Amino acid sequence: MRELGSAPLPPLRPDDHVRGPDDAPLVVVYADFECPYCAVVHEQLHERPLRVVFRHFPVRSKHPRAWPASCAAEAAGRQDAFWAMHDALFADQGRLEDPHLWAHAERLGLDIDRFEADRRSAVVAERIQRDFDEGLRAGVATTPAGFVDGRPVDLRQASTMQSISFRE
């Protein structure tokens, strides 16, 4: 059995996916690559001076291709291309079938055989499951779910974006 009772949001850890200036406000985002609201929030976060942590929260009955897309991003990450794949997936959410994932990998210049093995590997699945379970334990119930200073924030509110962008 997995541990799924309530627990605080895990702090930033070495294998988290982090992007943005070191001194910028830190936002932790739980998202799935098939979620349209996540794509919008991704764009808005990217335009602002923020340090963003991406964590996976794929819900398969809602978004059947979210899990394979997360696996593709993790596999790309093993070739130092997590964020490039992340951006490619959010930029083209209508096409998340396997041939589209391979096309993204080719365009990014990845070793396709390695990408293919990695995205189907247990270690990648465990990595995504860890994010999901930790998010669930911290109370994440839908995506996108944002946290600032360990506290939940509603990233779909424009006022939230304003307030976290201009924090000291």
Next chain:
Amino acid sequence: MTPAPDFSLATEEGGRFERADLLGHTTVLVFYPFAFSPVCTDQLNLYEEVQDEFAQRGARLFGVSCDSTWTQKAFKSQLGITIPQLSDWEPKGEACRAFDVYHDGGFPQRALVLTDPDANIAWRFVAPSPGDLPGANLIFDALAGAR
């Protein structure tokens, strides 16, 4: 511990689900306002994602609403979920009232009720508003407390 009230809900198969059916099982009744509404959709999708984990803890979940059985079955099919549905369609809201989770607006409040194998209410949670989605972590906390 408070005994579960007497109630009667319609099953997807055309039968009834009543207090006696709680005996011998750990049961979570997931009262939700409306089939096909956005928050209810997210809620049942989320719980579906961890259905195996509920089962491993010996718990079974049921979705409960005042929608008709046909609507619930269509909702379940559209969502691609396995959580069985129970309808409080007629007399409308009677089971919800028995559990004290009937909203003045004419629909179930978003609420979770955990019953133990003796049909006692081991835990209940009523969301502050129908738009609030209780995380699955709350159910796992309650199940751990009930063991």
